[in-house]
Amino acid sequence: MGVDAVVVGSGPNGLAAAITLARAGRSVRVLEAADVAGGGARTAELTRPGYLHDVCSAIHPLAAASPFFRELDLAARGLALVHPQAPVAHPLDGGRAGVLERSLRATCERLGRDGRAWRWLVGRPAGRFDRVVPDVLGPALHRPRDPLGLAGLGLRSAPSALLAARLFRSDEAKALFAGSAAHAFLPLNRPATATFGVLLSAAGHAAGWPVVRGGSGELIAAMERLLESLGGTIECGHQVTSMSELPPARAILFDTNPGQLNAIARDELPAGYRRALARYRHGPGAFKLDYALSEPIPWTNPDCRRAGTVHVGGTIGEIAAAEAGVWRGQHPATPFVLVGQQSLADPTRTPDDGHTLWAYTHVPHGSQRDMSEAIERQIERFAPGFRDTIVERHVAGPSWYAAYNPNAVGGDITGGSHGGLQLVRRPTLLHPHRTPNPRLFLCSASTPPGGGVHGMCGYHAAHAALAGVLG
Template sequence: MARGDAVDAIVVGSGPNGLAAAVTLARAGLSVRVHEAAAEPGGGARTAELTLPGFRHDVCSAVHPMALASPFFRAFGLERRIELRVPELSFAHPLDGGRAGLAWRDFDRTVAGLGRDGRAYRRLLAQLVAHEAAVTEFTGSTLLRAPRHPLVAAGFGLRALEQGTPAWNLRFRGDVAPAMLTGVAAHAIRPLPSLGTAGTGLVLTTHAHARGWPIPVGGSGAIVAALVDDLVAHGGEVATDAAVDDLAALPPARAVLLDVTPRALARLAGDRLPARYRRALRGFRYGNAAAKVDFALAGPVPWADPAVAGAGTVHLGGTREEIAAGERDVARGRHPSSPYVLVSQPSTLDESRAPEGRHVLWTYTHVPAGSTLDPTEAVTRQVERFAPGFRDLVLASSSRSAEQMQAENPNYIGGDIASGAPSLAQLVRRPVLSPDPWRTPLAGVYLASASTPPGPGVHGLAGWHAAASALRHEFGLGMPRLAP
């Protein structure tokens, strides 16, 4: 296919959601072209040498809690296409004094390690872990659809009400279990406690104890490569360096699926959109930001608690109260003196990521939207707090402020890697209140990004749902088989 040729479907944007949509459409027998503005596909799910030769870093996402649980990736057979290494220790949460909370895949082992709060942790999470597939089902699509497992959904809702309100400390006596839960909830980059952060924390913690949080061998780019390979094998193509500035400039297609933000959709479609829908897109709110630092290290991170070294993910920031205070500062437009930092050292699981004996360290921290601050010193100081001697291991680093995050990926408005604040309101209305929020009022045009349900994460579900809607409405087709 030449770039100007007519096709059945065009996908704009080649992040995991855009590629999931493209793969689904191509597997249904349609001709599909993906337009990507960057020089290579993948969006935030790319892997590159950012510091020194031979050190391969993930550009945005590194650890993938939904890689094994996502219905799309399960249908696609991702774990049969690439190697996913799942650490026994899903995440760790260091505290001062050399202590740490350890969230093992083994739920009982985690409970046993929490002492007097173990029983409370079990009561909070046991039902969700036992019914992880049901949790994934009702949180993996629009919340307007009736869940197939209403009792599990109700239990999830009650727990979110507890952990999303000032009642979040009532069941605990110590500081370790609350800190662990807060470290996961803070992934949402929102003030704590809130219903949106509680929901995020409960879902991710459920996956940590059910299937685990895997790391792809070779980096996140391996996921993108598997999707592109399947697309090409079924007749599709990816056109890179192919920015789209106006929907009218696209070649003819029966369906156009956009892995872009609502703001970009409003710009691409202009006054062709109904005024009410256009107002809804412009009223969509973007959240606080992430700033990122990648390190090339001479050796593994010297955690004060050696057990932390076995974790695929580490949450830094101290106690529940410290993290909540830091997230409040971010929401008020201030840079916290003690920031929340999310850390992964994938080279402990995947030796291909760094030269022999060396390591890569992936980190990001939370900052106000649009921040221009270089986060290197703040992140280094927080890692050093829980791993004395860390500074001495740094061979090189590469940082990106929130402003630079947006410059690299236009979907990260102001550095918002969630492509829209994951508040409760915007998880229900993302970006509009509809049982089919992926379908726009423009004939044949669909929104297929993290700005639609189920929201952020490398899971492909937003693109998969958008493709299902397009297949149904534009082509009269059902969902195809995706397995290898």
């Protein structure tokens, strides 16, 4: 039976697109390759029965800040975001640590002589976060709602993370900023890498870095319930490879990468646009370990024991060297590791007194190297005795992720490199969610505003469809 819209892929953006269309009264059918909906926001018992692991996304400052999610009452559909005592900690040798508290004042007090600079670089954007976020996560070209706030953010975000961090004098403040900036998957000397440090740190103060009670998959479950209540349907186990497989529809939205759009819809797209899709670049990959632990990580610094996320990688110099090496195709001996301790804030993650741990590092695109030893050495460096707490581990490198999700080419988990022009040209500069074919739209993280669980790519693509063929 025909529908108004088919969405190919049920990641956070595919479901956001489907919900936005269904809320506008359009009939929607979602086709998903995997057996379970959710793309990069699924939860699974990767280690032991009853141990709930976030297979991909775990930490949700972007979901908490997203204008799309704020429009929905997902709490009524069972979603609960839980906040750790502190969003982020960053251990350094000698038992020191930089700590991002929810409270800006507490963070600045801890940073001492760097408190003033933190207040200027991060605190000001945090202060007008709710006004400026709709602009930051808005469509590629739009009239800003808060031009002053956006200009202030632009001033702080334009430099490289390394340059911006020169505002600070202490190792703690520099490292705390660099850890968030390194979420960019880019060398920290690249222009505009400060954006990630400023925005993610500001989000920590303004919205928090929560986890989802029961696992990120519960966010998807709440979205599914909402979509179904609006009449939308999801069909899992259907990997779309050609347009002929799709039911009749007025619009088709692809929660896929540009390469898949190119392959699936090749006969319905002009050659020039197909060349732009073929030029699209994927970035470095992720190598991830999930653990069942007998007890929480024994961090030397006590503040790391109350943080939801711990950035492990030492000083800003070490992190910059590691990220630059990955970009050059090298595997750092002392990698930058993003650690999530979800079970501290969410005891429902395990059926007993045990704990879960989520830890990944950046590796070159398509890497085959096992980084387990290097990751564990880094954690052990700041938490002697960590290895003794390990009960079980699950290993997932780039090829595991590429098999898990066809969007994750070479283990790229961000929907495509954020490097160079691709920060904004995803995959085209003008009207990135539309294609030259008025029926076809791209709604994945390969469009602005890019990677992360915020749903805004899907939301914008759905609005582009509503303004066009579904109007």
